[in-house]
Amino acid sequence: MLSDIFLDYLLNQKRYSKHTIAAYATDISQFNSFLNNVYELDCIAEEAVKHISFIHIRSWQAQLSLSEVAAKSIARKLSTLKSYFAFLKQNNYVSLNITSHLSAPKISKPLPNFIKVEQLDLLFDEVDFGQDLFGWRDRLILELFYATGIRRAELINLKFGDVDFSNNILKITGKGNKVRYVPVNDDILNRINQYQKLVETAALSLDHNYIFFTEKGQPLYPKRVYNLVKKYLSYVTTANKKSPHVLRHSFATHLTNNGANLNAVKELLGHKSLAATQIYTHNSIEQLQKEYKKAHPKSNNK
Numbered sequence: 001m002l003s004d005i006f007l008d009y010l011l012n013q014k015r016y017s018k019h020t021i022a023a024y025a026t027d028i029s030q031f032n033s034f035l036n037n038v039y040e041l042d043c044i045a046e047e048a049v050k051h052i053s054f055i056h057i058r059s060w061q062a063q064l065s066l067s068e069v070a071a072k073s074i075a076r077k078l079s080t081l082k083s084y085f086a087f088l089k090q091n092n093y094v095s096l097n098i099t100s101h102l103s104a105p106k107i108s109k110p111l112p113n114f115i116k117v118e119q120l121d122l123l124f125d126e127v128d129f130g131q132d133l134f135g136w137r138d139r140l141i142l143e144l145f146y147a148t149g150i151r152r153a154e155l156i157n158l159k160f161g162d163v164d165f166s167n168n169i170l171k172i173t174g175k176g177n178k179v180r181y182v183p184v185n186d187d188i189l190n191r192i193n194q195y196q197k198l199v200e201t202a203a204l205s206l207d208h209n210y211i212f213f214t215e216k217g218q219p220l221y222p223k224r225v226y227n228l229v230k231k232y233l234s235y236v237t238t239a240n241k242k243s244p245h246v247l248r249h250s251f252a253t254h255l256t257n258n259g260a261n262l263n264a265v266k267e268l269l270g271h272k273s274l275a276a277t278q279i280y281t282h283n284s285i286e287q288l289q290k291e292y293k294k295a296h297p298k299s300n301n302k
Helices: 002-012 017-040 054-066 071-090 115-128 135-148 152-156 186-202 222-232 244-257 263-270 280-295
Strands: 170-173 181-183
Touching: 002 071, 017 054, 017 071, 054 071, 054 170, 115 135, 115 181, 135 152, 135 170, 135 186, 135 222, 135 244, 152 222, 152 244, 181 263, 244 263, 244 280, 263 280
Parallel strands: none
Antiparallel strands: 170 181
């Protein structure tokens, strides 16, 4: 079957993961079942595939939409078909790639979740983290997430040498080993300094130089950081999402709500393009609308 040849190509030449290949196989199988049931056609037999047209794919897309399949799932299934028919054309199984002009449904991006300023004030002013080494560690992790917008993997890889105490700057190595420099305030620097002294006093036998580590002296790992953040955020918010990324969203949202330049926020977050940062302007606009409705005599809220 052509689908088997295609999947073998993905596995052995494109080196796709087994999970991705399984998803491709499911999508092609579902499309083929639709063709069999509705049109008595087949997209996996070498002779039959030549009779598949653009209309057949659009018809399947319409059925998926009527079945209330999520736009994101439909987009993925259409992407599978585009890859499949491009492969068939490249290997001369068909004379025309019928998906070359196929467009996927528009996917609306979810708005970023964030924690309110008042809740974060409560976290840092009222929650007792403890005064031992690991209490200091936990508080410092949360403060860095919110104060710098750092990603979880970036925080895990931080070293004391990345902290420039003289210039109030934190060196962050992001995706693709791209380095960015983020300003940090004196309070954060003082906490890092005090924490470093606690680490030195503890005289631990560490075989690494990461700032943060487990109680056993091993480098922190993603799940541990996630659980740590979720635990402390649970003390101050009932929000569904309580993760390191929510604190990153909070950092960016609070900056834009207070008038920060979007290009500056982009650089602080380490985004490649401004488009990725623009999602935070929605919350900023919502805040402006609230202020307008409260204050303007003609806002229809009087």
